[in-house]
Amino acid sequence: MTTLPDELDLLLLPRWIVPVVPRGLVLEQHALAVHQGRIVALLPVEQTADLKVRERRDLPDHLLIPGLVNAHGHAAMSLFRGLADDLPLMTWLTDHIWPAEGRWVNADFVRLGTQLAIAEMLRGGTTCFSDMYFYPDVAAAAATEAGIRAQLAFPVIDNPIPGARDSAEAIAKGLKLHDETRHNPLISVAFGPHAPYTVSDETLTRVRTLADELDLPIHMHIHETAFEVDEAVRLSGQRPLQRLQQLGLLSPRLQAVHVTQVNDDDLKLLSDYGVQVIHCPESNMKLASGAMPVQQLLDAKVNVALGTDGAASNNDLDMLGEMRSAALLAKLTAGDPTALDAHAALHMATLAGAQALGLSDEIGSLEVGKAADLAAIDLSALAQQPVYQPVSQLLYTCNAAQVSDVWVAGRPKLRAGKLCSVDTGPMLQQANELATRIRKGDTHES
Numbered sequence: 001m002t003t004l005p006d007e008l009d010l011l012l013l014p015r016w017i018v019p020v021v022p023r024g025l026v027l028e029q030h031a032l033a034v035h036q037g038r039i040v041a042l043l044p045v046e047q048t049a050d051l052k053v054r055e056r057r058d059l060p061d062h063l064l065i066p067g068l069v070n071a072h073g074h075a076a077m078s079l080f081r082g083l084a085d086d087l088p089l090m091t092w093l094t095d096h097i098w099p100a101e102g103r104w105v106n107a108d109f110v111r112l113g114t115q116l117a118i119a120e121m122l123r124g125g126t127t128c129f130s131d132m133y134f135y136p137d138v139a140a141a142a143a144t145e146a147g148i149r150a151q152l153a154f155p156v157i158d159n160p161i162p163g164a165r166d167s168a169e170a171i172a173k174g175l176k177l178h179d180e181t182r183h184n185p186l187i188s189v190a191f192g193p194h195a196p197y198t199v200s201d202e203t204l205t206r207v208r209t210l211a212d213e214l215d216l217p218i219h220m221h222i223h224e225t226a227f228e229v230d231e232a233v234r235l236s237g238q239r240p241l242q243r244l245q246q247l248g249l250l251s252p253r254l255q256a257v258h259v260t261q262v263n264d265d266d267l268k269l270l271s272d273y274g275v276q277v278i279h280c281p282e283s284n285m286k287l288a289s290g291a292m293p294v295q296q297l298l299d300a301k302v303n304v305a306l307g308t309d310g311a312a313s314n315n316d317l318d319m320l321g322e323m324r325s326a327a328l329l330a331k332l333t334a335g336d337p338t339a340l341d342a343h344a345a346l347h348m349a350t351l352a353g354a355q356a357l358g359l360s361d362e363i364g365s366l367e368v369g370k371a372a373d374l375a376a377i378d379l380s381a382l383a384q385q386p387v388y389q390p391v392s393q394l395l396y397t398c399n400a401a402q403v404s405d406v407w408v409a410g411r412p413k414l415r416a417g418k419l420c421s422v423d424t425g426p427m428l429q430q431a432n433e434l435a436t437r438i439r440k441g442d443t444h445e446s
């Protein structure tokens with residue numbers, strides 16, 4: 001047994017611990033010890049009596065789990081929450097979201113929207129998120145300041161975008177961000193080619209070459225709707241996944257987001273190439289984009305992570321709610337109530353997310369040596385009694401409101417339901433002032 005430090009930074013004593021590895025394990029009468037930002041022990045409570053600790057937290061009604069990993073979103077779009085609802089994807093994007101982005105998105109917008117999204121995510125137990133949005137350098141700074149883990153997928157599109165005149169400039173800026181953040185333990189950077197229908201073969205080839213050279217992930221919306229796939233077949237005779245295979249993009253470093261359209265050939269490609277797949281069930285349902293065949297993918301040994309997508313299409317960033325939606329939708333899609341059980345859904349929202357983002361050596365499960373990214377959920381509410389199985393309760397009765405405490409790399413971010421060191425007042429005031437102007441169609445952007 002490894003020796004513990006003379007004095008531990010933190011000792012947590014929750015009612016239950018679900019470490020996610022090994023799958024299905026629920027520990028009672030156990031404690032988790034944290035030192036210098038890392039998990040240093042998971043041990044029976046009776047072995048903790050003589051331990052010297054700086055802080056000891058009793059969590060008598062709580063379930064301790066790994067921090068949730070939101071594997072896909074557009075954080076700053078929190079400022080567009082509710083702007084355009086109940087529409088299909090392409091109408092939503094082309095008639096509402098893209099015009100609004102062209103008019104309103106600048107560095108200040110991204111700073112405020114990302115700060116707001118981070119506050120919401122920490123409040124709901126998310127300790128790591130993947131973001132694909134404009135001004136990724138600004139989003140990286142907001143994440144660093146808040147002390148949350150993030151993957152920034154810098155956007156690459158064959159059109160001018162806020163913050164970059166063309167794809168070459170977007171790539172140059174993205175690689176600069178990669179260089180500047182290489183020593184930042186909370187930040188990682190990925191290529192973010194938006195979607196098969198907005199990025200040319202030439203640009204995708206450039207992305208693939210650079211991603212191979214630098215060993216960086218590629219994060220992309222793929223096979224989101226039947227329309228996307230049918231249009232690609234109509235125009236080129238190929239499904240997007242076939243095209244990406246030809247261009248050399250399929251690999252375990254590809255993070256394919258949405259993937260609601262999967263025929264047998266697609267399934268084989270995803271499985272053979274070890275592509276990471278990211279499921280966004282609520283966005284897919286709200287835009288009626290389609291339903292990912294989750295159980296089929298899992299049966300084919302494809303890693304499936306979970307994401308909320310942006311707040312403009314979800315409309316929240318609540319990963320516990322997303323887990324429940326994923327489980328319910330998987331059962332309906334498979335016609336099988338055993339599909340995506342509670343432990344499988346928790347795995348999807350934690351370790352599978354970490355694996356998809358290339359971070360599973362560091363986060364995603366409660367194992368000695370991993371970073372202390374943790375969430376405690378209070379299961380004492382009336383509507384949660386009695387508790388036969390805490391993970392069942394977590395999945396089928398909880399949402400963000402029951403998350404009580406959150407740590408990232410051992411640092412407290414939420415304590416007894418209150419965000420630590422974030423004053424949401426000014427942020428909310430600015431967000432509401434901006435929303436008033438957006439609603440009125442104000443043309444002045446300062």
Ligand SMILES: CSC[C@H]1O[C@@H](n2cnc3c(O)ncnc32)[C@H](O)[C@@H]1O
Pocket residue numbers: 074089093097098101132133134155156157194195221224283309310313
């Ligand atoms: C290149 S920055 C991200 C870009 O993507 C847009 N977006 C948001 N949600 C979706 C979605 O579900 N599918 C495709 N594109 C989406 C966002 O508005 C930005 O323009």
Ligand SMILES: [Zn+2]
Pocket residue numbers: 072073074221257309310
């Ligand atoms: Zn998206």
